[in-house]
Amino acid sequence: xxxxxxxxxxxxxxxxxxxxxxxAAGYRVHRESDGRCAMVEIDRQHWDMVLLDxxxxxxxxxxxxxxxxxHDSGIPxxxxxxxxxxxxxxxxxxxxxxxxxxxxxxxxxxxxxxxxLLRRIDQSRDRSAAAPDLRFGPFRLDIVRRALACGxxxxxxxxxxxxxxxxxxxxxxxxxxxxxxxxxxxxAGFDGYEHTVNSHINRLRTKIEDDPREPxxxxxxxxxxxxxxxxxx
Amino acid sequence: MSGNRRFATRLILAFAxxxxxxxxxxxxxxxxxRDGQDQESMQRLSYGLARHIVERxxxxxxxxxxxxxxxxxxxxxxxxxxxxPGVQVYVLDAEGRVDAYIGEPGMVRQHTVDLGPVRxxxxxxxxxLHGTDPMGSGMPRIFSxxxxxxxxxxxxxSGYLYIVLDGQARDQVAREVGAGRLxxxxxxxxxxxxxxxxxxxxxxxxxxxxxxxxxxRRMRDYSARGSTSLASESRGRSAPCDEVTAIGDAFDRMxxxxxxxxxxxxxxxxxxxxxxxxxxxxxxxxLTALHGHLEAMKQLDDAPPGIRDRLxxxxxxxxxxxxxxxxxxxxxxxxxxxxxxxxxxxFCLDELVADAVQKFELTGQPAPVLLAGPxxxxxxxxxxxxxxxxALTNLIHNAIRHAPGSTPVRVTVRRTANEAQxxxxxxxxxxxxxxxxxxxxxxxxRDPPMRRAGGGxxxxxxxxxxxxxxxxxxxxxxxxxxxxxxLMCLALPLAA
Numbered sequence: 001x002x003x004x005x006x007x008x009x010x011x012x013x014x015x016x017x018x019x020x021x022x023x024a025a026g027y028r029v030h031r032e033s034d035g036r037c038a039m040v041e042i043d044r045q046h047w048d049m050v051l052l053d054x055x056x057x058x059x060x061x062x063x064x065x066x067x068x069x070x071h072d073s074g075i076p077x078x079x080x081x082x083x084x085x086x087x088x089x090x091x092x093x094x095x096x097x098x099x100x101x102x103x104x105x106x107x108x109x110x111x112x113x114x115x116x117l118l119r120r121i122d123q124s125r126d127r128s129a130a131a132p133d134l135r136f137g138p139f140r141l142d143i144v145r146r147a148l149a150c151g152x153x154x155x156x157x158x159x160x161x162x163x164x165x166x167x168x169x170x171x172x173x174x175x176x177x178x179x180x181x182x183x184x185x186x187x188a189g190f191d192g193y194e195h196t197v198n199s200h201i202n203r204l205r206t207k208i209e210d211d212p213r214e215p216x217x218x219x220x221x222x223x224x225x226x227x228x229x230x231x232x233x
Numbered sequence: 234m235s236g237n238r239r240f241a242t243r244l245i246l247a248f249a250x251x252x253x254x255x256x257x258x259x260x261x262x263x264x265x266x267r268d269g270q271d272q273e274s275m276q277r278l279s280y281g282l283a284r285h286i287v288e289r290x291x292x293x294x295x296x297x298x299x300x301x302x303x304x305x306x307x308x309x310x311x312x313x314x315x316x317x318p319g320v321q322v323y324v325l326d327a328e329g330r331v332d333a334y335i336g337e338p339g340m341v342r343q344h345t346v347d348l349g350p351v352r353x354x355x356x357x358x359x360x361x362l363h364g365t366d367p368m369g370s371g372m373p374r375i376f377s378x379x380x381x382x383x384x385x386x387x388x389x390x391s392g393y394l395y396i397v398l399d400g401q402a403r404d405q406v407a408r409e410v411g412a413g414r415l416x417x418x419x420x421x422x423x424x425x426x427x428x429x430x431x432x433x434x435x436x437x438x439x440x441x442x443x444x445x446x447x448x449x450r451r452m453r454d455y456s457a458r459g460s461t462s463l464a465s466e467s468r469g470r471s472a473p474c475d476e477v478t479a480i481g482d483a484f485d486r487m488x489x490x491x492x493x494x495x496x497x498x499x500x501x502x503x504x505x506x507x508x509x510x511x512x513x514x515x516x517x518x519x520l521t522a523l524h525g526h527l528e529a530m531k532q533l534d535d536a537p538p539g540i541r542d543r544l545x546x547x548x549x550x551x552x553x554x555x556x557x558x559x560x561x562x563x564x565x566x567x568x569x570x571x572x573x574x575x576x577x578x579x580f581c582l583d584e585l586v587a588d589a590v591q592k593f594e595l596t597g598q599p600a601p602v603l604l605a606g607p608x609x610x611x612x613x614x615x616x617x618x619x620x621x622x623x624a625l626t627n628l629i630h631n632a633i634r635h636a637p638g639s640t641p642v643r644v645t646v647r648r649t650a651n652e653a654q655x656x657x658x659x660x661x662x663x664x665x666x667x668x669x670x671x672x673x674x675x676x677x678x679r680d681p682p683m684r685r686a687g688g689g690x691x692x693x694x695x696x697x698x699x700x701x702x703x704x705x706x707x708x709x710x711x712x713x714x715x716x717x718x719x720l721m722c723l724a725l726p727l728a729a
Contacts, residue, residue: 082563104556178591198588199618202580213579213613220584222608225591 003048003118007031008038008064009080010056014103018051021107025115035059039067047075049114052097054081065097074146076117076159080105098159116186120163134169136217137231139208141166148207155207160185164200165208168218172230175221201226241442245434252430256423273361275398276375279320280360283379283394286313294381295324295332295392303333310335313396319403323367325351325393331367332392342369351378351393368401375399444477448484455488515558523551561693564623568700575617575704579728582612582621582653586646589625593633599641601633606645612653615728616705624701624709627694628657628721636661636718652707652724660718664711668692672699673710698723 005022009015010033022029032038035058042050042064050068054061065077078099099113124146134141140149146162148155157165163185168176176184178197205212219227286293292305310322314335323341324333329348331341343365350364355378363373374397380390526548533540567573586604593602614621632642636659645656664672671678678696695709702709707725714720 102560104559106553106556178588179594198580198585198622201584202578202618220581220587222583223587223604225587226584 002026002028004028004030004046005114006038006041006047006050008035008050008056008061009033009053011053017107018110021111022114025111027114033057035061035064038064042068042071042075049118050075050077051110051114052077052079054079076121078110078113078117080110120185121159124163124166134166136169136172141169157204157207160200161204161207165204168226168228172228175224175227177225180225197226240445241435241438244438244442245431248434248438249427249430253423253427256426260419269361272375272399276360276362276377279377279396279398281377282320283377283396285379286396287379287381287394293324293394295326306333307335319398319400319406321368321397321400321402323395323397325395327389327392329393334367341367343367346395348393350376351395354378355380364395364397366397366400367395368397370401444475444481448477448481451481452484512558512562516555519551519554519558523548523555526551558693561697565693565697565700568620568697568704573704576619577615578618579613579615580618582614582655582725583609583646585618585622586625586644586655589622589629590644592626593629599639602629602642602644604645605643606647609646609648609653612646612648613728614653614705614725616725617701620701620704621725624698624723625655627698628655628709628723631694632657632659632661632719632721635659648727649724652726655723655725656712657721657723658714658718660716663717663719668695669711675708675710 005027007015007018007022007029009018009031015031015033019029019031030041032041033056035056037058038050038052038056039059041047050064052061052064056064059067061079061081065079068075068077076098078101079097080101080103082103098117101110101113124143133143138150139155141147141162142149143166146157146159148157148162148165164181167181167185181197201218202212205215205218208217209215216231217229219229221227286309290309292302293309294302294306298306306324310324310333313320313322322335323331323346325346325348326332329346329351331344331346334341344367346365346367350362354362354364354376361375364376364378366372366374376398377396379394381392381394383389384391526544530536530541530544530548533544536544590602590604594600629642629644636642638660640660643656643658645658647654647656663669668678672695678692678699699709702723702725705725707723709721709723712720712722
């Protein structure tokens with residue numbers, strides 16, 4: 001495990017602590033404290049993951065993330081921010097970051113999330129090498145290109161939405177609890193994970209349901225969780 | 234006060250000036266009207282004079298006449314001038330030239346009289362009619378006129394008898410008599426009028442401006458002392474409902490509002506200080522403990538692993554407390570910000586509640602929280618999912634924290650006419666009375682902050698949940714529980 005992480009953070013104390021934890025976990029860390037320099041680094045070489053602070057000198061985290069997505073949509077991004085109320089914008093379509101940690105956060109939790117995210121990408125890469133496309137209704141889930149198509153139309157999915165849909169579509173008719181989805185899709189095996197699965201399910205519904213207000217593909221099982229219906233699989 | 238007196242005096246003076254101007258205007262108009270009326274009545278009165286003379290005294294005739302006839306004519310005309318010295322009698326020929334007159338030689342300067350007005354007079358046009366003054370004053374004069382009989386074979390009159398009724402002699406007399414007396418009378422009347430106006434005005438305007446003077450005094454006192462006692466004093470007096478009273482009332486309302494606002498600001502500042510003191514206390518406690526643990530670790534460098542682990546666990550626990558507290562404070566502050574924006578989206582509350590409950594399930598242990606009751610069906614909200622989830626988590630977390638034991642927290646979801654309700658029931662000791670009171674009154678549980686017996690502030694999680702409910706047009710309240718414990722109800726409006 002020698003993944004290279006680009007850490008874009010201007011606070012030295014946080015960088016020191018993060019470096020201790022990340023290097024102890026076996027990652028190689030390169031630090032940039034300025035948004036513009038981070039963009040140069042992103043263009044210059046390949047990174048396995050980018051840890052990005054939102055408030056930066058030069059260009060802020062939003063700009064860096066947009067630049068990164070324009071350059072290579074496949075690199076996972078974890079946003080670090082002091083503003084806990086920005087999770088929506090960060091995780092939503094606007095930026096499509098893969099995860100979000102609000103300061104103050106636990107470094108152990110961050111390392112666990114980094115590990116989970118990288119493992120999922122590895123696994124899906126391995127699987128996608130041989131896996132055929134998944135079809136349901138008019139949709140086709142292209143595993144290699146990690147994209148969803150409806151006829152000729154390509155539907156943009158975030159990394160997480162793709163994983164969630166891929167997992168559920170592979171297990172039609174089975175109800176999964178929030179915890180199961182977290183561990184299977186997010187790979188998060190720790191307490192206090194704050195993201196709402198429901199929020200991701202809702203976003204996915206707006207993309208694959210004919211009427212998101214009357215969902216027929218991803219339905220709720222009261223008290224249990226969510227189930228993918230094999231309507232026309 | 235002197236300023237107001239000056240204002241009243243200015244009003245009186247302005248009023249007197251206006252009155253004087255108006256009087257002058259009326260006098261001028263009256264003069265004009267009276268003059269016109271005088272002239273008309275005089276002309277009407279003497280309308281037939283010329284005709285009468287022509288018909289009665291045939292010796293009055295134009296043209297070539299002998300000396301005897303001339304003497305008779307002049308005698309007659311002189312007599313007329315004696316009888317009425319105000320009139321001037323002229324004999325005109327057919328073209329309007331002055332043929333004969335009585336008076337000083339050379340008195341006639343205008344030798345031709347315009348026959349237009351004369352003909353209109355003879356045709357019976359409306360009076361007064363003005364004609365030429367042969368004495369050359371240039372002033373139009375009222376007159377009486379008559380045509381002399383036509384001569385044999387002539388088509389037009391042989392001439393005209395033209396009598397100026399308000400000749401210069403009359404003007405002269407009128408001027409001598411009128412000017413002094415009139416001006417004296419008018420001046421006396423004007424002075425008396427002005428005095429009366431001034432005295433009455435002093436009285437009336439003083440009365441009228443009294444509310445204004447009161448208002449000015451109240452405003453001055455208010456700015457000097459910052460008190461509205463005078464305002465309420467004078468409000469007791471019955472005053473007419475006019476603009477000044479309205480301004481006075483507005484001033485009272487404004488001062489009351491200012492006082493209320495000042496009181497609120499004082500209260501807020503006090504609450505802010507309390508909050509800061511509470512936050513400082515709450516931060517200081519875990520930080521002291523954290524610092525203590527770290528110091529101990531430094532000193533006990535070669536401590537046995539057991540102690541070291543305990544110290545570490547203690548330090549981590551305290552830093553976690555600081556972390557949670559700062560996060561909650563940050564959330565609450567941003568929720569209380571005026572420009573806080575809700576990221577609304579449509580979602581089902583029943584799903585979110587199920588997710589929130591599952592969040593507390595720990596593998597291998599009995600669940601601390603259970604979903605109870607029948608499935609509520611789809612409860613669609615148009616709300617900020619993240620904030621609602623935060624509110625639910627806080628409420629469930631509070632319930633678990635305050636009611637530890639074997640009885641799990643029960644969460645029920647139900648639908649009423651137009652809202653969804655999440656009921657969280659625990660078997661703990663119940664909420665403090667003041668918190669419960671504030672919740673059910675709809676008052677903020679954070680503002681002003683409530684102090685705990687230990688000195689810190691309390692209820693951050695609850696305050697966040699309450700604020701989220703209010704921001705969505707819902708409410709957070711307690712309901713009477715079936716057994717011991719607390720039954721919290723988070724009610725949120727359903728999507729339209």
